[in-house]
Amino acid sequence: MNNQINDKREQAEQTNTDTSIRVQVSLLDSLMTLAGELVLSRNQLLQTIGSEDYHNVDAVGQRIDMITSELQEAIMLTRMQPIGNVFSKFPSVVRDLAKKLGKNVELEIIGKDVELDKTIIEAISDPLTHLIRNSVDHGIEMPSDRQEIGKPESGRVVLRAFHEAGQVVIEISDDGKGLDGDSLAAAAIGKGLLSVEQVQVMSEKEKVNLIFLPGFSTAQEVSDVSGRGVGMDVVKTNLDTLGGSIDIVSEINCRTTISIKLPLTLAIIPCQIIMTGDERYAIPQVNLEELLRIPAHQVKERIECVGNAEVVRLRGNLLPLIRLADVICIERTYFDPVDCEKKVDRRERISDRRGRVSQVSGSDDQGLQQAKTTGAKQSQPRLIDDRRHSPRSALNIVVVSTGSMRYGLIVDQLLDSEEIVIKPLGIHLQGCKGYAGATTMGDGRIALILDVSNLARMAELMPLDDTHRAAEVAATTEETLRMNNERQSLLVFRSSEEEQFGVNLDLVDRIEKINQSKIEELGGKRVMQYRGGSLPLICVDDVATVQSLADREDLLVIVFNYGSKTVGLLAIGPIDALEVNVDIDNVTLKQNGIQGSAIINGYTTMLVDVPELIDTIYPEWVDDSLEFLSEEQGTSFTPSSDAH
Template structure:
């Protein structure tokens, strides 16, 4: 054997051989699928790969690799010659041989000591049996109509019956075929038109025995090798980059050099007025260079997806299932680092779909499904991220079974289980030690896996979500950043030190004024929570978690016991299925940062995922939000428990009779406060007054490649004019299927308050009423009325009332259940304007009575959720349980459009969920339901 020390020729052989083997697995599976319809081009490709490996190994003195690749080449030659049919049994032997070749090539220095006897024996048995059958064909017996036909085993390989002789294909010029190959090339034999096959049972038995002997030594799939060590040294050291991308990099590097020279020349002169121009040019080139360099790291996700046909094939056969795998989006590109990191998590999820998701064929037939299961592996881009979905049409996840298993294993208490939503029950599978398998097998049952999958994805800045329908299947959705090298982050400060929070985990920023801290931050036991748009959000004080000294801790812990001298800044973040608020000192700008790994002495600090160097040269640590939640002993179950306790507290308070509203507070003039429902706001943009253009008697601004029409409250309502500030805000809404911006000035705040709305005293066009908020009279803006007064033409086609049909003898009647006079009046005006008859009730109890009295008239129920005596959930449950009302459509209106409320609403039978005061969506839903009824 040649010297292995720094041998470039040997390294070239290894890289070339691994490249050949990278696609051989999928090619063999495609050959197996084709069966007797042999794709000669594909077989030739695999044959040449084996031949090249054999030739290189012989030159290097790698005798074991040479021998095994030679035996593999022989079988592929017989398939190419159509001497044998590539049955699953034969393909199994070839796949195992390919696995062994890859193992030896990856450890090429010790390859000659590898034991390949079983693999070579299996391959030679196939070749020998094929030659024996060709050399000694049995004569065709006399016609015997009564003789039974020979049964051919499913895994047997059968000789092709041809009237013409089998021709040996010509030898390609660049290939040197050794004498050993020529000696083993099948002789030209004339075969009869029909061959009596006493079935090649002996050969199959030999091959099966050898395969069984091989199985414990050589893994059946590459996936098991990935668990032990990284495969392909090639993938770790080399990348393929298109020449055009290299050309682009060279061009940008040249531009950067020119700009550097220009900068040096500029700063060497007394006149520095051109520095800004040069700086802008360097900034632009740097951004383009950054993007181009990032492209060099991008690799198609098909590099990972390519292994799964083999995984599904082998595992489904092992489990006695028949499964088709469909792969979509192989060309979607991800950073090379992420592709390598998601290999194991994806493998586990695909194996779970095969093992737990897809039922056995007999069970599927009983359920009215095709006996062939379907798994879809899909990758696509969405909102600047890569989404991967693993879907199956199997049995789905049973929430109650999951909960019972978690309780039985002591992972949660029975009390916690009763309070959990459906989504939380499904997310139990991410808990360490969770398993529903009846017994431990090689495939599953050890209670490890899904928690590791979630942890790995969290570390990549991704998240995983499970959607499942019992009896119909499960979809696991993963969202990943495109790259880990440069990421956008929110910069925050704590004790004069800066920290970075990845924007992929950022939900929103919340500021609670000093006067509201005691009112809005509540304690449940030792935990702090804030109510945010109907959800209870657990809070974590970053200073307490990372330890900034006892004095800081004492001050932060005592914050709720004093009035407080400053506001609270809260960063609302999500990681996996968890969502919480991180209390910090202050919020700074969002920046793109370059991630640097932590030094060895800091790697034990679990609160940090890395570090970055800021523009001033100082270090900022990147927070690991998943580990911070663990360090604070926070999990979603605690959140559920807190929610139940706090809800009980809230029910005892008299203010529950008021409507709780999530509002955006802003100003039009300095001392005049306005509010709009927060759920109507799309975005808030900061602009300069100079950005506003007057075109065609309308204000507008350039926005996202188009023009954004701008309006002011004082365009319609009699209020003070917009303050004469240079810095303005644009609150963006979506009204009448068009995006519109409302000009305003700060300060702005998102708050959630219990309010009594006065809909008489200050009501006027564009203003639906007023309320006292934080001691200030606040006008509630009706954005729909404002827009309708300014742009009536937008509504010309949308204001058409209910479309009547021949079956509609009179306008339908809608029952409204709403305890607030203000909202009830709003709903009544919407419905009457659209031509409906209305019956009103103030709570669920009265609504049930009205339904009893007018059932034959009522076509639809529109109900509030929060009502005294009987809320909307209980009302809907009573309706669905009543034999007369069970089919009545129900629309729920609420300010609490949280995921938990939606889950509960779906469970009790609510048809649609809509947010209060969103007239357009509500009326579209009402019209749609009425049209379906009539």
């Protein structure tokens, strides 16, 4: 056995000759002290247990807890390396490249002493090299160009690392020509990555960030330095896997600053623990966006089916849903908070309600039969408020995002958030793409760590567009379009019982309730006495072919100011003033006096064209109408306060 261990060590030494690490002696000393403390605490614990002195267990436990966290911290420190190890190679990289391109470039390095986990230091080297080369190659102009625009002849690239909010930030800034958002956008359109409409609504910052789209390059020709259009995309992907983020701020002809944010360490990551089936799974916090619980009574409204896919409405957006149980091919279950146990989920769609009686076991046929018999036994009348209010019908959704997409994962139960240590799975499980590894939980059992991007791939969930960026862009486009699609204030009323009409609320002066007897018919025209004068009354069916005015005692008169004249439109209730943004269909129901139709609150509503209505009945008023129209366009009419 000893032989074997020695052998192992030998082997490890052989393979890992280049991966030795420098550790401060003071740190080693503190580790030693802590190890000693740990041994003492263990002795204490054993003694306590041996003597069955359980009062002391708490104190010992606390002590071990403290030592363990200190030990963890100290050991993590041994992995920390100064970022200067990576930075040190850049002066020569910049010098060589500048010489080759015939540019004058100075590189300033700040914050060499900032420490990062060994694995991150190793992984960050290539992306940083790429970014530095980019700065020198694309950012800094030729010396002659720089002189022309009054910049010092030699360009400056600053590489800076510092701590910020528990993360390490690395900034690469140059005082070169900057990134032109518009030309980036044009290139994106040219390559078919984005549509013109999408670009129109993008901010300058969004345009600059287009550089991260896969397959994107503005370089005219491919050189050995850059221009293949893979670089920045790869940089972003690399940083994503490290749990970092990247951002660009640029000012044309002034500077470009690329900032990278990185976590301090990778070995221990915070995770959200969830439960599905009987097993616990961990989802890294990096991927987690939010936790969503849809109460039972909202499930039907918020979960929708698009084809075979289920989506949830989340703040106006549709989020695709995946059931964890389906993706990893285990039986669908749900957690019953009433009975506090796991039960088999037999619903076909999420929006189906769960039965009061759940069949925990048995095949489907048996289950159905059981359902029938138990259903017969318990044939008591169902209470009305019983429907879909049981907490067992609620849904727990983990909203996760990966580089390219965002989706909701339906799980049985949401548990705590914990810091876990990632351990790799053996070779026999390499084929299971859904897991990023495993970890041991407090109770000694194992929880699998989910790889959310592979889960999405397994569920054949496709991002709507090429990238998340594009999807984001599409979302903003949609929003802007909605904003542009101005909200209209409409007064909705009826003339006959069946047909609903709407007019622009801005045109309405006031609304009066009258009795039918007050209407006088003189000279073929209807009028009524109103504020010491006579108010001409019109009806939608005077002009448009719609159902005639309902024969009712109590009527409404909607008073419009039409130039210098006032006109009343006869109507019946219910009336309502609404703020809506609607798509007006000005084809289907268009006719004289009706400018179009729209669906409002589930009713097809005809939008009355009041000026046209009046012009048809009182053609002699046309001159006034011009004035009316100009006034309408100039200042908007405010409905009087007693409009209701």
